[in-house]
Amino acid sequence: xxxxxxYLDYAATTPVDRRVLEEMLPYFDTFFGNxxxxxVFGQKAEAxxxxxxxxxxxxxxxxxxxxxxxxxxxxxxxxxLRGVALARRxxxxxxxxxxxPVEHHAVSHTAEQLxxxxxxxxxxxxxxxxxxxDADDLRKKLARDVAIxxxxxxxxxxxxxxxxxxLGRICRDFEVPFHVDAVQAAAHISMKGIGEWCDLAAIGAHxxxxxxxxxxxxxxxxxxILPVQTxxxxxxGRRSGTQNVPYxxxxxxxxELAQDELSQTEPFQKQLRDQIISSVLGNIEGAFLTGHAExxxxxxxxxxxxxxxxxxLLILLDAAGFACSSGSACKTGDPRPSEVLLxxxxxxxxxxxxxxxxxxxxxxQEEVDRFxxxxxxxxxxxxxxxxxxxxxxx
Amino acid sequence: MSENTVAVAMSGGVDSSxxxxxxxxxxxxxxxxxxxxWSEPGREESNRCCTPDSMAQARRVxxxxxxxxxxxxxxxxxxxxxxxxxxxxxxxxxxxxPCLLCNRFIRWDYLLNHAEAMGAEKMxxxxxxxxxxxxxxxxxxxxxxxxxxxSYVLSVLSQDQLKKTLLPVGELTKPQVRELAxxxxxPVAERHDSQDLCFLAGQDYRDFLKRHAPDVMQPGKIxxxxxxxxxxxxxxxxxxxxxxxxxxxxxxxxxxxxxxIPEDNILVVGEESDLQFFGLIAGNVNxxxxxxxxxxxxxxxxxxxxxxxxxSVVEVLEENTLRIWFDHPLRDVTPGQRVVMYEGEEVLGGGxxxxxxxxxxxxxxxxx
Numbered sequence: 001x002x003x004x005x006x007y008l009d010y011a012a013t014t015p016v017d018r019r020v021l022e023e024m025l026p027y028f029d030t031f032f033g034n035x036x037x038x039x040v041f042g043q044k045a046e047a048x049x050x051x052x053x054x055x056x057x058x059x060x061x062x063x064x065x066x067x068x069x070x071x072x073x074x075x076x077x078x079x080x081l082r083g084v085a086l087a088r089r090x091x092x093x094x095x096x097x098x099x100x101p102v103e104h105h106a107v108s109h110t111a112e113q114l115x116x117x118x119x120x121x122x123x124x125x126x127x128x129x130x131x132x133x134d135a136d137d138l139r140k141k142l143a144r145d146v147a148i149x150x151x152x153x154x155x156x157x158x159x160x161x162x163x164x165x166x167l168g169r170i171c172r173d174f175e176v177p178f179h180v181d182a183v184q185a186a187a188h189i190s191m192k193g194i195g196e197w198c199d200l201a202a203i204g205a206h207x208x209x210x211x212x213x214x215x216x217x218x219x220x221x222x223x224x225i226l227p228v229q230t231x232x233x234x235x236x237g238r239r240s241g242t243q244n245v246p247y248x249x250x251x252x253x254x255x256e257l258a259q260d261e262l263s264q265t266e267p268f269q270k271q272l273r274d275q276i277i278s279s280v281l282g283n284i285e286g287a288f289l290t291g292h293a294e295x296x297x298x299x300x301x302x303x304x305x306x307x308x309x310x311x312x313l314l315i316l317l318d319a320a321g322f323a324c325s326s327g328s329a330c331k332t333g334d335p336r337p338s339e340v341l342l343x344x345x346x347x348x349x350x351x352x353x354x355x356x357x358x359x360x361x362x363x364x365q366e367e368v369d370r371f372x373x374x375x376x377x378x379x380x381x382x383x384x385x386x387x388x389x390x391x392x393x394x
Numbered sequence: 395m396s397e398n399t400v401a402v403a404m405s406g407g408v409d410s411s412x413x414x415x416x417x418x419x420x421x422x423x424x425x426x427x428x429x430x431x432w433s434e435p436g437r438e439e440s441n442r443c444c445t446p447d448s449m450a451q452a453r454r455v456x457x458x459x460x461x462x463x464x465x466x467x468x469x470x471x472x473x474x475x476x477x478x479x480x481x482x483x484x485x486x487x488x489x490x491x492p493c494l495l496c497n498r499f500i501r502w503d504y505l506l507n508h509a510e511a512m513g514a515e516k517m518x519x520x521x522x523x524x525x526x527x528x529x530x531x532x533x534x535x536x537x538x539x540x541x542x543x544x545s546y547v548l549s550v551l552s553q554d555q556l557k558k559t560l561l562p563v564g565e566l567t568k569p570q571v572r573e574l575a576x577x578x579x580x581p582v583a584e585r586h587d588s589q590d591l592c593f594l595a596g597q598d599y600r601d602f603l604k605r606h607a608p609d610v611m612q613p614g615k616i617x618x619x620x621x622x623x624x625x626x627x628x629x630x631x632x633x634x635x636x637x638x639x640x641x642x643x644x645x646x647x648x649x650x651x652x653x654x655i656p657e658d659n660i661l662v663v664g665e666e667s668d669l670q671f672f673g674l675i676a677g678n679v680n681x682x683x684x685x686x687x688x689x690x691x692x693x694x695x696x697x698x699x700x701x702x703x704x705x706s707v708v709e710v711l712e713e714n715t716l717r718i719w720f721d722h723p724l725r726d727v728t729p730g731q732r733v734v735m736y737e738g739e740e741v742l743g744g745g746x747x748x749x750x751x752x753x754x755x756x757x758x759x760x761x762x
Contacts (some may be wrong), residue, residue, distance in 0.1 A: 001757070309467070312466075312467075315466070319462070319513050332428055333430025333465030333466055335467055372433075381511045388507055
């Protein structure tokens with residue numbers, strides 16, 4: 001148990017930037033009003049969220065009216081899929097949903113529910129062994145009876161960045177709404193001009209140094225969408241419920257900082273990422289990179305290891321002071337191979353031995369060096385444990 | 395890694411929580427572990443050793459003590475070793491004791507190995523028993539609290555395993571442990587103290603066997619001690635030695651199960667007076683010291699976890715086998731259960747009961 005812990009799990013969540021926290025604080029007590037209220041207390045709060053909306057919209061190069069605040073990235077994905085699918089079936093009879101087999105559960109489980117309980121036909125787009133969506137397959141499957149197409153912008157598990165612009169333009173040719181789950185991408189890729197190629201985009205603040213429990217959905221003007229949460233009609237009727245003012249203020253500040261500082265934060269993270277990938281592949285036998293080698297998130301390195309139980313590896317890493325993640329991570333000791341890794345054609349035994357290392361803007365060179373120095377021995381120890389268990393069983 | 399790092403096997407219950415708190419207080423670096431054991435698909439919520447509730451509780455205690463906590467996946471090895479052994483026992487007509495096998499091969503092997511790989515020097519549990527180092531060897535003693543003593547279930551451990559073990563609450567009485575829990579501000583709730591096997595998840599073992607090992611349940615003949623057929627049994631696994639109810643035989647005097655002959659799938663019944671065992675033969679013997687104290691010696695023995703101690707003479711037959719003669723005959727010697735030998739407070743060792751001895755003069759009784 002080392003006292004000083006090294007955090008290499010920025011894809012799971014990030015610490016709130018101090019500047020973001022400062023921005024949020026007054027909205028807990030000084031400006032605590034309900035944005036829907038008539039009085040000045042309410043006006044202050046309303047001004048704050050409208051300002052936040054304007055900031056996010058301008059960073060995306062879209063109109064403020066096109067931004068809906070939600071409770072998290074997952075809720076944004078839910079609103080996009082359920083809201084658009086239901087609205088377009090009602091209006092045009094469109095009842096097909098196209099997603100990829102490498103979506104986050106926020107999208108895949110929502111789409112599955114729409115298929116199983118609401119009568120939609122769910123189809124999956126082809127992906128290659130690196131998790132890249134096949135544009136030709138999209139072209140083949142698209143027709144006017146498709147209610148929505150949803151594609152993960154940058155994959156949380158394997159880091160692969162999809163050719164979303166190309167995919168989005170194909171959808172636009174067919175006049176079918178295109179949703180991107182940009183939850184991982186927003187911290188690392190410029191979101192400027194997304195309105196030119198997508199109709200909906202989900203983000204969640206805690207992935208880019210904002211607070212947990214707040215997200216946003218870009219909904220391009222003219223996109224048919226039914227609200228999923230009904231009530232007082234906030235967010236232009238698209239998402240009822242009193243807005244979480246301090247968190248929305250924090251998200252806007254965090255998004256602004258993340259997007260504005262990309263050129264400062266990304267190059268060093270990429271350098272660390274490349275160091276991790278080349279060191280792991282070069283120094284550890286039976287290690288394989290998962291996802292795309294180049295078209296991947298700048299902070300994201302993901303692997304599978306032969307003869308390793310990924311959950312065990314995470315535990316040994318944590319005991320040694322390193323916080324990482326894996327596709328099969330499970331706190332209750334019941335790991336399952338990740339569906340995403342299986343879809344890429346990785347055999348189940350290998351898929352159970354996955355590791356995700358994601359750096360962030362606070363990661364120091366020395367931390368990565370220490371991690372890379374410790375990892376080979378820990379992998380070896382995991383392999384010994386696996387062999388020992390096999391010995392007990394034989 | 396630190397020399398003073400200890401992994402505590404936590405259950406969420408008061409005993410292991412207090413064990414962890416005591417070790418933290420004594421200045422050890424402590425982390426908590428909990429095994430995720432195999433459950434029948436769909437019954438994961440009811441596996442008493444690792445319900446989501448007990449895991450959440452253990453996590454809360456760990457957080458309160460500011461120690462890390464990890465769930466270790468042992469589902470596959472548990473199923474292959476412990477559950478298979480359970481089936482195999484019933485297949486052979488004996489009444490297996492899976493918890494002891496779990497202690498030997500899962501807790502003090504698989505889990506201990508993981509704990510060591512994570513940097514722990516030792517593993518602690520909330521068992522009521524004590525460990526004493528005398529010269530270079532380790533003795534296993536009963537817990538201070540005789541009512542809670544759990545040394546029986548630890549009699550499967552080797553010197554090596556015991557050397558790596560800490561049992562902080564064995565030095566205390568249960569009321570003291572509760573008192574300490576209050577003082578530490580820990581939850582004092584008991585984990586449901588059931589004799590049921592964790593993987594049965596509350597259901598009857600016979601239903602479980604029917605579903606998972608139907609071959610175990612072969613109907614066969616019931617014979618009396620004269621070798622006469624008096625009925626039909628549903629499968630030897632349904633019956634235990636000394637059982638009276640559920641035999642489905644009409645007779646003037648009640649019948650009792652007095653033996654099972656798995657080779658011929660025969661259940662033997664007799665009268666209550668036929669249920670007298672003067673001794674037993676045990677195999678697979680584990681000596682805590684690594685060897686027996688003598689070729690023959692007097693000891694107190696326990697033939698089940700909750701049985702009374704009986705003064706006896708122990709004869710060491712071969713390295714791994716022994717014969718025990720009770721000072722007073724016992725009624726329910728059950729093949730497959732464990733016999734554990736004590737000298738005063740000290741556990742000498744234990745073995746798996748192979749058969750009960752009915753005749754003092756060495757004349758074997760044969761049925762049918």
